[in-house]
Amino acid sequence: MHRFPYITDYANDVFAREQKQWDFVVLRPILLVAYFFVRCVSFPLKFVFHRWPLGFEAWLIDKWMALGLKYVARPEAAELFMRHVQIEPLLYRHVLSRRGVPHESTGERLNGIDGVYDVEDTRMLVKNRLTIGHDLLSYEVVDRFDKEAFLANLDYIRSIRPGDHEQYSKAVLEENRRHSWRLLGPTNIVMLVVMGITLFGDLRTTITALNSFGSDSLLLWCMKQLYAGNERVQIDLDFFMQEVSNRGHYNSSAFFSNPSQYLYYHIVFDEVVYDLLRTNPPVPAEP
Numbered sequence: 276m277h278r279f280p281y282i283t284d285y286a287n288d289v290f291a292r293e294q295k296q297w298d299f300v301v302l303r304p305i306l307l308v309a310y311f312f313v314r315c316v317s318f319p320l321k322f323v324f325h326r327w328p329l330g331f332e333a334w335l336i337d338k339w340m341a342l343g344l345k346y347v348a349r350p351e352a353a354e355l356f357m358r359h360v361q362i363e364p365l366l367y368r369h370v371l372s373r374r375g376v377p378h379e380s381t382g383e384r385l386n387g388i389d390g391v392y393d394v395e396d397t398r399m400l401v402k403n404r405l406t407i408g409h410d411l412l413s414y415e416v417v418d419r420f421d422k423e424a425f426l427a428n429l430d431y432i433r434s435i436r437p438g439d440h441e442q443y444s445k446a447v448l449e450e451n452r453r454h455s456w457r458l459l460g461p462t463n464i465v466m467l468v469v470m471g472i473t474l475f476g477d478l479r480t481t482i483t484a485l486n487s488f489g490s491d492s493l494l495l496w497c498m499k500q501l502y503a504g505n506e507r508v509q510i511d512l513d514f515f516m517q518e519v520s521n522r523g524h525y526n527s528s529a530f531f532s533n534p535s536q537y538l539y540y541h542i543v544f545d546e547v548v549y550d551l552l553r554t555n556p557p558v559p560a561e562p
Contacts, residue, residue, distance in 0.1 A: 416493060437549060
């Protein structure tokens, strides 16, 4: 099966196994076509009838996601999803680190860069509105990021590592192992989550969620700075320099959003960055 040299062994293994599964071969093309029509019908209707939140949207989106995670996701899909939920805030904390300023947790569950990301069960996901909160992380890191402060603390950030995602509970995965029918892999699970956002979200929330890739360009810039002079790492990072979704411009059209982008660009990119920073940390520059 296809294995790409610029992504991690873990991600390569997950995708190589998935391509042999029936749902990837049969169901994925159907969902892609269905999403095209859902999107084309849904957004004009939202523009007229559902422009702002009515209060139930986040609950519906997370209920849809939680049911899929509990009953239909294969274990490797659930694990990849949980890893991403916990790895992304750790990466953002890392690039926001400042010498002499210790990290202080807000105590907020599953929301905010400085929140707590233990995930005991699917009820917790719904109660704390994980999906929308997760998408808002991308906007929070852009709002909080200060270029001059980052460059002033560059050597300090090079000398530390992101926190270990294993510090957080993943007990929800046991719920998946006990109850799941093990039907769908990562690609189709991500596509169904995106479809749920498109169907149940109001216009503002949906556009916000489907356009939440600005943080990837910021993280890529930070990585290029941290690994300046490391040619091998720079080559790998160059493969994540897509020209779409806030990299070539700042407002992606929801009509052209690609659900596969969440998995193959966003989630995989975070896996690559996290693995680099944990296993091959940049060496502090000479004074």
